Amino acid sequence: MTDASDPPRSDQPASPQTRREAGEARRAAETPDTGPALQSHLRAARSELEGHVAQARADFEEANERIKERTGRDLIVAILIGLAIGLVLLGSLLFVKWAFVPFALAAALLALFEFSRALIASGRRVDLIPQLIAGAVVVLSAFFVDSWLHWVLLFVALAFVVVWRLVGQMASHDGRAYGLVLGDVLIATFLQLYVAFLGSLTLVLLSKDGGEWWVLSFIIVAVAVDTGAYAAGITMGRHPMAPRISPKKTWEGFAGAAAAAILAGVLVGLFMLGLEWWMGAVFGILILATATVGDLGESMIKRDLGIKDMSSWLPGHGGVLDRLDSILLSVVAALTLYYLFTPMVAS
Numbered sequence: 001m002t003d004a005s006d007p008p009r010s011d012q013p014a015s016p017q018t019r020r021e022a023g024e025a026r027r028a029a030e031t032p033d034t035g036p037a038l039q040s041h042l043r044a045a046r047s048e049l050e051g052h053v054a055q056a057r058a059d060f061e062e063a064n065e066r067i068k069e070r071t072g073r074d075l076i077v078a079i080l081i082g083l084a085i086g087l088v089l090l091g092s093l094l095f096v097k098w099a100f101v102p103f104a105l106a107a108a109l110l111a112l113f114e115f116s117r118a119l120i121a122s123g124r125r126v127d128l129i130p131q132l133i134a135g136a137v138v139v140l141s142a143f144f145v146d147s148w149l150h151w152v153l154l155f156v157a158l159a160f161v162v163v164w165r166l167v168g169q170m171a172s173h174d175g176r177a178y179g180l181v182l183g184d185v186l187i188a189t190f191l192q193l194y195v196a197f198l199g200s201l202t203l204v205l206l207s208k209d210g211g212e213w214w215v216l217s218f219i220i221v222a223v224a225v226d227t228g229a230y231a232a233g234i235t236m237g238r239h240p241m242a243p244r245i246s247p248k249k250t251w252e253g254f255a256g257a258a259a260a261a262i263l264a265g266v267l268v269g270l271f272m273l274g275l276e277w278w279m280g281a282v283f284g285i286l287i288l289a290t291a292t293v294g295d296l297g298e299s300m301i302k303r304d305l306g307i308k309d310m311s312s313w314l315p316g317h318g319g320v321l322d323r324l325d326s327i328l329l330s331v332v333a334a335l336t337l338y339y340l341f342t343p344m345v346a347s
Helices: 016-030 035-071 075-094 097-121 128-144 147-172 178-206 211-236 251-271 277-305 320-346
Strands: 240-242 246-250
Touching: 075 097, 075 211, 097 128, 097 178, 097 211, 097 277, 097 320, 128 147, 128 178, 147 178, 178 211, 178 320, 211 246, 211 251, 211 277, 211 320, 240 251, 246 251, 246 277, 251 277, 277 320
Parallel strands: none
Antiparallel strands: 240 246
16 A cells, blocks of 8 residues: 555656646746847837937937028928918819918908008008008909909009098198108008009909919919028028128029929929920019019018018918018019910910
8 A cells, every 4th residue: 555645656647737737837948038038129129219219300400400590490380381371272272263262362461461560660650450451352353353443443442541541640630740651651552552462463363264273383483482592592502692681592592493493384384384395484484583572572671670570470481471472473473474375375
């Protein structure tokens, strides 16, 4: 007999439970313990990735600060605002033609408002509400009435703001000098002609057959001018173009703007307007000229007023008029080329 305290004999078969436990123990002994090593490797890879991301972010922020120091603009914010405006512009022109009308009206009235505020801050007498009323009439009449009535309403708007200013001056009894009063009257008419009337020509072009494509095309070329000038000026700008008017504009930037304008003009001419390539090149060159003059003209006005931007409503860009300066004058070139090229293409 075998005592209960004696160990089991080797010739006795092990139980299934005992065999399973032995197999698990053997596999555990044969398999290396990779858990901690794998976790350590993953942590190292994650730490390395976070380091690369942080370095890339630091490099980008440093480059953005250098650009901001040189141009006074926040590049990231400017790009985001520009994309948002571009999406609204594309949506209003490509899907429903008349949807661009409130977009153009809002831009014109905001530009009138901020320009008037800047003039008032400089000591000029500007009647804000009459300016906005007259501007709305001029802009809306360009799309909804006949062209001859649009011109009539323009003269009515000019007379309205002039008479309002003169009556307001007589009612004030403040002994304002004659030269200052005359300057106030000229400024009242200039606001309507520069912002409201030039803005209304965009809607005149829009009202034509296929006008939405012409509006989109000249805006694309004007934006290409700004972008080309900005990129070339930042990377290669050395020689000031007009230091007394706009010290940060360079001839290298103008060369970049010219290249971008001609390329954009040819592309939109061929694929959006159905023009010959040379017509597109002429389109780009004329928009380049008017956009540059418009930009420099507004810079001269701001320098005379002693301000950097018309307002701070568009972060990274300045004010609404700061974005419209190259567009307002360019619509004159676009409308002229529409009347010139459309009959040539149709024939």
